[in-house]
Amino acid sequence: MTTTEGKAIAVRHERIDEAAAGQRIDNFLLRMAKGVPKSHVYRILRSGEVRVNGRRVQQTYRLQAGDEVRIPPIRIAAPVHAAPAPAGRPLPVVYEDDALIVIDKPSGKAVHGGSGVSYGVIEQLRVQRPELRMLELAHRLDRETSGLLIVAKKRSALTALHDMMREGRVEKRYLTLVPGRWANPLQHVKAALHKYLTAEGERRVRVSEEGKPAHSVVRLVRRWPDYSLLEVELKTGRTHQIRVHLAHLGFPLCGDDKYGDFALNKRLEAEGLKRMFLHAAKLSFEHPLTGERLSFEAPLPEDLQRFIDGLDSRQGRANG
Structure with missing residues (x-):
């Protein structure tokens, strides 16, 4: 994937809605931080830098609606945005x-x-x-x-x-x-x-x-x-x-x-x-x-x- 120079982000707090409920915390983080090595994501999970409702969780924890996830600062690669998909005719x-x-x-x-x-x-x-x-x-x-x-x-x-x-x-x-x-x-x-x-x-x-x-x-x-x-x-x-x-x-x-x-x-x-x-x-x-x-x-x-x-x-x- 073509990327621009990486950039750091501050601590983030994400509230889990029903759309994301049921997803494992490791998969959730990998989607949130595209471009970050998997090893780094699992390290911040093991170290307790990621918190759910203020508590440490295992990588297998499944998120529930209403959970608050603390995500520590992570240096991520910012993707170069491709042209958006044309809307086209509405799908039936x-x-x-x-x-x-x-x-x-x-x-x-x-x-x-x-x-x-x-x-x-x-x-x-x-x-x-x-x-x-x-x-x-x-x-x-x-x-x-x-x-x-x-x-x-x-x-x-x-x-x-x-x-x-x-x-x-x-x-x-x-x-x-x-x-x-x-x-x-x-x-x-x-x-x-x-x-x-x-x-x-x-x-x-x-x-x-x-x-x-x-x-x-x-x-x-x-x-x-x-x-x-x-x-x-x-x-x-x-x-x-x-x-x-x-x-x-x-x-x-x-x-x-x-x-x-x-x-x-x-x-x-x-x-x-x-x-x-x-x-x-x-x-x-x-x-x-x-x-x-x-x-x-x-x-x-x-x-x-x-x-x-x-x-x-x-x-x-x-x-x-």
């Missing part, structure tokens, strides 16, 4: 309360900046909602994937959502179009996935016994002579899981530029499919703070629905 909000936001992410928008992308969904939300002290992604979607995405507004909600996802208590279902006639109304796909880098340094995933367990549940939704519309429920959340599982079975996603049928993709583009056909259509989970059951659906975006309509006219109405 499906649901919002004081703990979280569910948006319907457009295709082509990364969830966060990095890897050649200057800004993404989270940066845009922070520009559009400057009054919110915390906005953090609860999970991710590939850049080309459209659909439902959860953003946490409180640290306690984020922690709970991460726990729920790790335990498989967030139901996520996607719609995808594949070439060929998928046979089974319901099929469980269990194949371990291994991440690796290509010779060019690009991230890829393959089915391998060396990988982590991965489980997808595939349901047939509609079928044409040459294509099948599938609903895929993720039981695990591995990188590129749907794309690699289906390609491994001989049904690569239409428009997939990493694991797909490239010759087919060119033909599909000429027929109007300009991107990967993958849409996060359904989400269901218990509210991380209240326990209320929440369920959301996002219809196919216009571009994908238009392509489906075109299939109906070219290949006849879909059948089971």
Whole structure:
């Protein structure tokens, strides 16, 4: 990160609000003092220079709303501020309360900046909602994937959502179009996935016994002579899981530029499919703070629905 010369700050006292509640004190300090070596942050914790409500705390202490944190003078590197993310068109909000936001992410928008992308969904939300002290992604979607995405507004909600996802208590279902006639109304796909880098340094995933367990549940939704519309429920959340599982079975996603049928993709583009056909259509989970059951659906975006309509006219109405 490019920085200007470091500068010292005086003793600070930070009052913890609900957005930061639930965060460990060491992580809180590392976020507050970007550029400070981790070893220094842990040293001031061990020495007692950091106090919470006037008392020393362990690095594992989880902050609570109303806590007052004393932060000693720390020499920090002041970052050179990049141009702010442009606000752009407001992101479609499906649901919002004081703990979280569910948006319907457009295709082509990364969830966060990095890897050649200057800004993404989270940066845009922070520009559009400057009054919110915390906005953090609860999970991710590939850049080309459209659909439902959860953003946490409180640290306690984020922690709970991460726990729920790790335990498989967030139901996520996607719609995808594949070439060929998928046979089974319901099929469980269990194949371990291994991440690796290509010779060019690009991230890829393959089915391998060396990988982590991965489980997808595939349901047939509609079928044409040459294509099948599938609903895929993720039981695990591995990188590129749907794309690699289906390609491994001989049904690569239409428009997939990493694991797909490239010759087919060119033909599909000429027929109007300009991107990967993958849409996060359904989400269901218990509210991380209240326990209320929440369920959301996002219809196919216009571009994908238009392509489906075109299939109906070219290949006849879909059948089971």
